[in-house]
Amino acid sequence: MALLEVKNLHVEIEDKKILNGLSLTVEKGQVAAIMGPNGSGKSTLAYVLAGKEDYVVTEGEILFDGQNVLEMEPDERASKGLFLAFQYPMEIPGVATMTFLRTAVNAQRKARGEAELSTPEFMKRVKEASAKLEIDPDMLRRGVNVGFSGGEKKRNEILQLAMLEPKLAVLDETDSGLDIDALKIVSEGVNRLRSKDRSFVVITHYQRLLNYIVPDVVHVLSKGRVVKSGGKELALELEASGYAQYRDEAA
Amino acid sequence: MAEIRQIKTAAEQGLADAFAGAKAKLPGASVLGMREAAFEAFEASGLPHRRVEEWKYTDLRTMMREAKPLAGVPDAAAKAKAKNAGAALGLLDRRRIAIVDGTFVPELSDLAGLEKGLTIRSLADALGKPDGETVQHVGRVFPSEDAALALNIAFMNDGAVIHIADGAVIERPIHLVFVATGATSSYARSLVVVGQKAKVTLIETHEGADGADYQANNALELIAGDGAAVEHIKMMLDGDKALHISTLMAALGKNVTFNDFSFASGSAVTRNQLFVRFDGEGTNADIRGATLAKGKQHIDNTLVADHAKGHCTGREFFRSVLDDDGRMVFQGKIIVRPHSQKTDSKMMSNALLLSESAEADNKPELEIFADDVVCGHGATAGALDEDLLFYLKARGIPQKEAEALMIQAFIGEAVEGVAHEGIREVLMKRTVEWLAARA
DSSP, X not given: OEEEEEEEEEEEETTEEEEEEEEEEEETTOEEEEEOOTTSSHHHHHHHHHTOTTOEEEEEEEEETTEEGGGSOHHHHHHTTEEEEOSSOOOEEEEEHHHHHHHHXXXXXXXXXXXXXXXXXXXXXXXXXXXXXXXXHHHHHSEETTTOOHHHHHHHHHHHHHHHOOSEEEEESTTTTOOHHHHHHHHHHHHHHXXXXXXXXXXXXXXXXXXXXXXXXXXXXXXXXXXXXXXXXXXXXXXXXXXXXXXXXXX | OOOOOOOSOHHXXXXXXXXXXXXXXXXXXXXHHHHHHXXXXXXXXXXXXXXXXXXXXXXXXXXXXXXXXXXXXXXXXXXXXXXXXXXXXXXXXXXXXXEETTEEOGGGSOOTTOOTTEEEEEHHHHHTSTTSHHHHHTTTSSOOOOHHHHHHHHHOOBOEEEEEOTTOBOOSOEEEEEEEOSSOEEOBEEEXXXXXXXXXXXXXXXXXXXXXXXXXXXXXXXXXXXXXXXXXXEEEOOXXXXXXXXXXXXXXXXXXXXXXXXXXXXXXXXXXEEEEEEOSTTOEXXXXXXXXXXXXXXXXXXXXXXXXXXXXXXXXXXXXXXXXXXXXXXXXXXXXXXXXXXXXXXXXXXEXXXXXXXXXXXXXXXEEOOSSOEEEEEEEEEOOOHHHHHXXXXXXXXXXXXXXXXXXXXXXXXXXXXXXXXXXXXXXXXXXXXXXXXX
16 A cells, blocks of 8 residues: 655746656555655655745645645644654754654654653653664753764664654655764664554665665656666666666656 | 923933932931932933933833832832742742832841851941941942933932852852832842852842833842852843833952843833943853843843953853844943953854844944953844754644744753753743743
8 A cells, every 4th residue: 555655746946846747656664765866856855745845836746644745734744654854954952852852752642642651651762762773862961963973963863763653754865974884873773663564765866875774666766757666676777877877868 | 482392301300309309218318429419410311312322222211201109118018919029930949038119128038047157138227327338339339320320329228238258158049039019110229249259149030010010220239259159140020011120230359250140021121231340350250141022022131241350251142032023132342451461251142033023133342452352242133943943843843832942942052051950940931931921
């Protein structure tokens, strides 16, 4: 059953067309990789899914779990189980990571009509999840991402993913700025969260990440739409031949 | 027929009448000359207005339409109203000193079991002793031609006089509770003398009922001896029709640690003046503030950091959150005297504007006469960061809650400079309450 259906999506930002009739289906429990050259619309897709305001959808629809998300605010989408791991996680001075996590978890639970987590239960979950990601408990007391290294910020995104337990996680270039050790920790974190009830959209420029997070399907994006889909071997082909042919095809 | 130009405004005339009627009855025969000189100086220029540089953004001539009658000695009803004042501090352990309508009220104050080295009495009592220390200090800690201070000197009727002996460490914060109970005017003046290497935490709360258009003009003189450590917190929480003017004058000796925090969220008009002078080397002053204004509130923080001696560090850090037609003024002046080398003084004012019609006016002034110093200032005014809001919302946090979290963090960065943990909690609780009332 399809968890996410993107149909003929056209998106503009400041009158510049970025997505040109993009269609994409992600099955429940599937890990879909989205690859493509710079400027092909990968990050735009991530932001439009999460509901960033600056992007104007001129045509098409996005169905998530059968519901039209284009009408929903970003926080509603999140509560329904849609998560975006940011390429550039924001710094929030003055808001401790722990407070941030707790506010987010409980806001989502409230929106879904569930009871808030008790303090001991929340603490237990944070401790477990952060230990697995090798996150120092001291980091949780500091302002969100303030003074964190690139790798720490990405691990913090995966910690949020683990705590929020979404149905669909969109990872926007989670590998950018990571050294090999950090890449392994982050990938293992993601792999632990894979399940038959959780889907992933893994956006990346490079094949490297897909050695660690092995996708079920690979979609190639060019000029704002999917130009080729295939199995995980498609990523290896791209690594060997580059994106040049897809640029030409789409032109 | 020639038009007769009214020289005095109604408020100025009211003040003149009030002074003429009250001066003989005000306490301290030995300070009568000082009162008269101060009032004369006031009358010469009148209420300050926008062409008076120090009051450029707070035109008192326009904002103060009339002079409210001088408050009398609080009666039983006034005392009953004042009983629960200062509740903003919650369960924080402190020693209460109640100043009701400008008058020190011992029966509402906690004067039992004073720590060794701590003495507290009323200004009226102290002024009655012409050769006492108090009379020597009053009006002399930070000489100023400021109109509000002149009025305070002229009309001062009472307040607290607190003395902390050399080396005394007063752990329990002293809480000066200023409360207005009617639509009157009051002029309290307090004096705090902190001995060498003594330590104290001083909290002021200012409050009164909503709807009462009272006028409070308070002043506090603080003298910190060499090696003293003083934390001073002022919470301005007055009623919504009030005109609040208050001035801190601090003279800091050598190697003093001075922490100051101004929290302003009350009154129709607030003018918060901080005059701080570095009288000895090796002194650190950390002066912070949080301003929360909404409706048509006008909150002016005016600060002078006067480096009379070198080798001192001054940090001024003010944050404001402005909603509706709320307006914040920050005037910060750093003076470095000719021989005050190695001065390190910086100030920063950041305003968060939550509406199109909110206004922040920042006026930094640097008067530097020494050549080996580090001084700087900065000011920003802007809306909440949209990208940050999106990040919070993408985690499932609704718009209002996300805004509140960001505003708390913004104010929190100023509050974190307060050393006393319990007071930090009080300040953040007030901020959260303000935000909750906004939603």
